[in-house]
Amino acid sequence: MNILGVQLLLLGFALFMVYILYLHWRKHEASNLMFVGWIVVWTIFVFFAMFPRTLEPLIKDLFIVRVMDLGTIVAFMILAYLTIENNIRIKKYEDQVEKLVRKVALKNRSGGK
């Protein structure tokens, strides 16, 4: 019963994420390739959520006790990667914005008498 609850939760989350992705794709904020790519990712996610036993050979090789533990480890790894990636991108955009704002300020300087 518990497992079914977790599976339902994961399925619901995956469907919600696909819906969010669909909204962005419809507004042309996500490309076709990005949309299809993420659909594949969430399909794999749903597959492993529904059939966790398919991962059992892998968890034995990795000396991990439960599939849930593997999921947690992988999730943390993905989150850490995304955090670093986002930080680098934000810093890059901040630098670009700063340079742009400075350029405009220097161009539009106003003088006193």
Add this chain to the structure above:
Amino acid sequence: MKTIIVIPSYNEGERLINTVKDVMANTKNEILVIDDGSKARGYKKINKRLGKLKGVRVLRHFINLGKGAAMKTGAEAAWESGAEAVIFLDADGQHNPKHLERFEKELKNNEIVFGYRELNEKMPWVRKTGNIFAANLIKILFGIKKKDLLSGYLGFRKSVYPLIEWKSPRYGIETEMATKIGKNKLSFSEIKIDTIYVDKYKGVSILDAMKILTKIPIWYFEK
């Protein structure tokens, strides 16, 4: 030596006008106000009044970037105007412009000049503790002994700008500058200044101070 006084400002309103007038009374040098994206209505009013003052120029960031970024814009605008040195002071009136003359004199013999405040009872305790802790950390890591690490009343010559050019867009510029001075083994002089703490809620918050402290080790490993 052509020196320009740079005043970064953000939503300072009437205080900025008073500061500029005080500065004008204490120096004949050109004054450059960098408005860091203040609210449009207030800015228009203030800019109109500043425009009537002789020797005052205003540059505006169309969005708020932070004090460090405004100071950088000020320095670059000053170099473009042919200045050989810049002196920075805050727009809120906490830095007494009567010291400008000493800064100008010191800059003739020193490439970098910092104002320092005595760590007396007037300084809020959070600032005092943070200042002492950061100063010791900087001393250990960078071998630089500064009397006041967080004072924004400072000046330097164009020749050292490439060596001390800071990246911090918001607070922490003074600390970052100190780390670069230490790394490049630059000499500097310090002038005692008196400071008025105009507002308790303004300036470096505890969170800002924490961010600055965590950045010190990063600056140590940075090229």
